[in-house]
Amino acid sequence: MTTPATPPMPERPGIAEVSPRAGLDVRVVVSSPDRIGPASERILRALDRAVAKGRMTTEERTGAADRLRFAVDPAELADRQLVVEAVAEELKTERRVFKALDAAVTDPAAARMDERGAAGAEDVDRGMTLGRGHPMGPLALLDMIGIDTVTAVARSMRENSDDLVDEVPPPLFRMVEDGRLGRKAGRGFFRYDGTAS
Numbered sequence: 001m002t003t004p005a006t007p008p009m010p011e012r013p014g015i016a017e018v019s020p021r022a023g024l025d026v027r028v029v030v031s032s033p034d035r036i037g038p039a040s041e042r043i044l045r046a047l048d049r050a051v052a053k054g055r056m057t058t059e060e061r062t063g064a065a066d067r068l069r070f071a072v073d074p075a076e077l078a079d080r081q082l083v084v085e086a087v088a089e090e091l092k093t094e095r096r097v098f099k100a101l102d103a104a105v106t107d108p109a110a111a112r113m114d115e116r117g118a119a120g121a122e123d124v125d126r127g128m129t130l131g132r133g134h135p136m137g138p139l140a141l142l143d144m145i146g147i148d149t150v151t152a153v154a155r156s157m158r159e160n161s162d163d164l165v166d167e168v169p170p171p172l173f174r175m176v177e178d179g180r181l182g183r184k185a186g187r188g189f190f191r192y193d194g195t196a197s
Helices: 015-021 033-052 058-066 091-104 112-116 121-132 138-145 147-160 170-177
Strands: 026-029 068-071
Touching (some): 015 121, 058 068
Parallel strands (some): 026 068
């Protein structure tokens, strides 16, 4: 019996490709030293394809490549304001990675990026929809669920769980206090006339 061939998935740009193209300093941590070469080559080939298709200039490609750094030690992420985990969907592996990240990252700031001006809400969501193929960005999703609902659930999880559950980022509490509850209030990370909040 033969197994039918699976058609190749269309190549979508990943976060490690899109982010340096957008001017961000990117550090990619891989699982072992022998993975650095293949990871770097894959991203550089993707940048070369973008140049060949006229989506970026040679100078832009050089700049994007210069903003990429590869490492094996999660401690290399200590100064990062945003860390995107992209490991196999396996609980044991994910817990190991998050434990290493908790020890290494001094400034976990996913929802704080907007507040600090490191990236706007549109930028964060665009990075996740274009780079990860998510149908909706994380901040638009928070707005849809309701900022007050998310903070209440997160607070309850923190109080009732022995697992590693992060504190609710203070900006979310301030948003609740300011009445920026998301779609239901007409304003959260975004205004629901379609503009960023």
